[in-house]
Amino acid sequence: xxxxxxxxxxxxxxxxxxxxxxxxxxxxxxxxxxxxxxxxxxxxxxxxxxxxxxxxxxxxxxxxxxxxxxxxxxxxxxxxxxxxxxxxxxxxxxxxxxxxxxxxxxxxxxxxxxxxxxxxxxxxxxxxxxxxxxxxxxxxxxxxxxxxxxxxxxxxxxxxxxxxxxxxxxxxxxxxxxxxxxxxxxxxxxxxxxxxxxxxxxxxxxxxxxxxxxxxxxxxxxxxxxxxxxxxxxxxxxxxxxxxxxxxxxxxxxxxxxxxxxxxxxxxxxxxxxxxxxxxxxxxxxx
Numbered sequence: 001x002x003x004x005x006x007x008x009x010x011x012x013x014x015x016x017x018x019x020x021x022x023x024x025x026x027x028x029x030x031x032x033x034x035x036x037x038x039x040x041x042x043x044x045x046x047x048x049x050x051x052x053x054x055x056x057x058x059x060x061x062x063x064x065x066x067x068x069x070x071x072x073x074x075x076x077x078x079x080x081x082x083x084x085x086x087x088x089x090x091x092x093x094x095x096x097x098x099x100x101x102x103x104x105x106x107x108x109x110x111x112x113x114x115x116x117x118x119x120x121x122x123x124x125x126x127x128x129x130x131x132x133x134x135x136x137x138x139x140x141x142x143x144x145x146x147x148x149x150x151x152x153x154x155x156x157x158x159x160x161x162x163x164x165x166x167x168x169x170x171x172x173x174x175x176x177x178x179x180x181x182x183x184x185x186x187x188x189x190x191x192x193x194x195x196x197x198x199x200x201x202x203x204x205x206x207x208x209x210x211x212x213x214x215x216x217x218x219x220x221x222x223x224x225x226x227x228x229x230x231x232x233x234x235x236x237x238x239x240x241x242x243x244x245x246x247x248x249x250x251x252x253x254x255x256x257x258x259x260x261x262x263x264x265x266x267x268x269x270x271x272x273x274x275x276x277x278x279x280x281x282x283x284x285x286x287x
Contacts, residue, residue, distance in 0.1 A: 085098055089146055090128070092127045098118075101125060110135070113141060118133050126168065128148060129148045131145050151207065153181060154198065157188070158191065182222055209234065243276065244257070249278055257274065271283055272284040
């Protein structure tokens with residue numbers, strides 16, 4: 001009986017396991033793979049990646065705006081040709097005159113031209129009656145002017161002066177041969193210079209008469225004599241005398257005189273004079 005061993009003791013001896021059961025074989029686990037930090041997925045890395053791209057986008061946008069701003073500023077300051085000048089309403093002024101009198105830098109860049117300053121400078125040209133400068137989209141500078149037109153000629157101290165409708169001296173000459181505007185005679189002016197304005201008394205009456213004639217009427221009359229302020233006379237180019245008196249209503253008398261002369265010519269009358277008195281017009285026939 002001493003040599004008899006229990007089944008549990010037998011198992012202990014066979015397997016060296018104090019509990020009497022075989023040990024589980026050990027399974028070797030594969031070594032842990034080390035992943036570089038840059039290859040490891042990370043939520044934080046995704047956020048940083050998005051922020052980098054967003055920052056680059058802002059930098060590109062800022063750079064684009066800077067380039068655009070520089071391009072726009074260059075149009076205003078650099079000598080770059082841009083646009084043109086549209087000059088209208090004149091027979092005496094040229095675009096070169098506008099550039100010279102307006103002190104415009106060449107090549108012409110209309111964005112660099114002050115329209116108000118150009119208008120002010122051109123207004124000093126005595127050849128022009130009115131000046132208007134404006135802009136038209138996109139790059140056009142409009143210059144609209146009205147030329148001064150000679151209305152009459154007066155005798156001054158050293159020769160003759162051409163007056164416009166306002167009595168401004170727009171030209172002077174020492175002698176006249178053939179003229180297309182009426183002469184105002186009977187009174188010699190002083191020394192007249194370009195840009196001077198003459199006015200007063202009988203001269204105002206004569207200019208008023210001429211200003212109220214039609215273009216055809218201006219071609220009919222050749223002279224107005226203001227030597228006697230109470231007996232102003234107008235003369236046609238074919239020798240008809242029109243009495244105007246002291247000129248109480250030159251606007252009405254101008255229209256009346258023009259109609260009376262036209263009627264006399266249409267009827268073929270030979271007249272000594274016409275009296276353009278609005279109250280009682282009269283035609284004196286030659287005997």
